[in-house]
Amino acid sequence: MSKNLQVELKNIFFELEGNEIFKNFSLRFSSKGISIILGPNGSGKTILTKIMKGIVNIDKGKVLIKKKNDIGYAPQQVVFLRRNVFDNIAFPLRVKGKRESYVKQRVNYLLTEFNIFDKKSFSARSLSAGNAQFISFVRSIVDDPNILILDEPCSNLDEIHRKKVELYLKRNKKKKKIIMITHDFLQAKRLADEIILIEKGKFLVKYNKQKFLKNEKNIIKDFFS
């Protein structure tokens, strides 16, 4: 792994319930900025994020990540503790043993910053799908991680919340590595510094933003055909 790279997958093999998901899959992400992964349903995008986060173990290969304990992750399927919004956002900090005064200060800051302070005491599990996804995003950044992996973080969000997420990502992309899955081509165009296309567990191609915008029509046409 080169000095600047933060995330790299080398010759990954992974089977799930007898189905081969990845066979000798390799991928290098740029060291900073936003990498968007695009691919049709069932192409292995979500499993890829789980592999990077260490939630699923690969059969063979290497997952090279600079600081494994410094990854923020917002999964596609949001899971909340049977607790209120504050405690759910605070959980990653408490797991890391941060002082309670810091936990309170940090979580309250984020709740205010993202304009969700009024939901602080709500039961997280009773939130709407959109609010749950937004809170899950806020939870993923609570520890200000160096690497951020987001699996369709805006799929249930309204315009206002989507803009808030995108604004945060744009503001932080120079100091973080952000890897994001989306099905929204327009969002990919707005945010991506590099776009990675995968299909059926195979890495197809990687574009930088200029190249992607230049060949956009052909890419989309090829991709969907």
Next chain:
Amino acid sequence: MEILYQSFSLIFSFDPNLYEIIFLSLKVSLSALIISTILALPISAFVAIKNFYGKKVLKLFFNSLMALPPVFVGLILYILFSKSGPLGFFEILYTPSIMIVAQIIIILPIIISISIENLEMINKEYEDFFLMFNTKLKRRILTLLWDARFSLITCILSGLGRALSEVGAIIIVGGNIIHYTRVMTTTIALETSRGNLSLAMSLGIILIFIALLLNSVAFVLKNISIKNSYE
């Protein structure tokens, strides 16, 4: 009807002998419950979270112990703790202490088995979540126990219900000694055989009242958890 009237008179006359029996019952059963809960919950959480060799056998073992006949428990404890028994030097036979031990043996597997089921269900849901945040075992256990608190209270209450209604073991090891080891269930058994039905009935009514109270508490807690979406 006459018996019922006399029973209620006994209850509302606050007869000291009657209330002594009730308080001893509660003391023994609550002590057994507290000790069993302290032992059972970490064991249940550990079994629910960890995958280890023999886990299924261990769960089967705890499940089987749920059906342990109390009379048999009493007999074994009697043999162990009688003067000539290997643990006779403790000198606790015919004391409330051995009654607590007997009740622990009876209710511990019940609390463990039911708790494991509840905790396994929540753990399955939280598995990825714990991995997401690199949660250590101790934190996992504490998180699970806290998040399952409402259903665990129901498990614990079922243990208390079992302890309070138990008679077979404590009558053997406690000896049903008046003012010392006589509790509600053993008194009911004794007084019924003596024909003192009003005292037996009044204790029966108290037992039913406690059972109703426990169920109501469990019901209210369940509703609180549903209302707050903590289910």
